[in-house]
Amino acid sequence: MIRRYGEAVRPAQHYRRRPGVYAVLLRGDDILTTFQDHPLPEFQLPGGGIDPGEHPVTALHREVREETGWRIGGLQRFGAFRRYTYMPEYDLWAEKLCAIYVARPTLRLGPPTEPGHHAIWLPTAEALDRLGNAGDRAMLARVLRVMARNRT
Template sequence: MIRRFGHPPDPAVPWRRRPGAYAILTRGPRLLLTVQETDEGPDVQLPGGGIDPGEAALPALLREIREETGHTAQIIRHLGAFRDYRWMPEYRMHAEKVCHIYQGRVGLRVGPPSEPHHTVMWCSPDEALDRLASAGGRHILERWMRARGRSGGRSLR
């Protein structure tokens, strides 16, 4: 069973499964995050996104990282997965997001982000915990930090 984060799904709503792949990307002690400007303000996320029909997870992840950050990456391993039910206005659908999280290293910067309204943010793992919008992403980042003894002196949930 994949753990769910966020609000419980409304059984009266038609939910469409939307698989995605995201990454905790490091360069030295810093993480690379993506910031998307929305009507509600900046939305800080792990780089990644939806896996298109017929696309495998790792090629989708590398494509999304490049589109959102302008960087290449090396993916090392799968860290976990979570589900999140939400309205996706850009696709006009209620999505059951099944988010797979990977660990990787930031590669070369090959250009600016090609996704509209996306910028990059470099920060420490502790800062990322404070800024990430996704509870599931924060949960997996916390586990990753704990496994490395990098809790920054905080009490990890």
């Protein structure tokens, strides 16, 4: 069973399933996030929807590059969560199935190419408060706990 975060399911609402991939990109005690200007300004884990026929890892590389301008490596699938939400940019009620990977940012290629996105490095403690959705915050917290356990 995949844990749900965020708003409650609206029983009368039809949701379209939308699989996506997102990355926890750590460098020391900092995390690379994307700040999206609109429709609501918020910090997010870089990533997004998987296009039809696209492999999830290919989608993750594409989304991270578009939203941050960075190339990534060393991908490891970490977990998943779901959330039900309205996506105003698509006028869509979605059941988002979010696969989370941990990866390393390896090379800055340039600025983000997706309009309204900005690559922002945040201290992980700050990101735990500022990430815009509960699923992103929970996954980052889990990654940090696992890493701390592995260091001892």
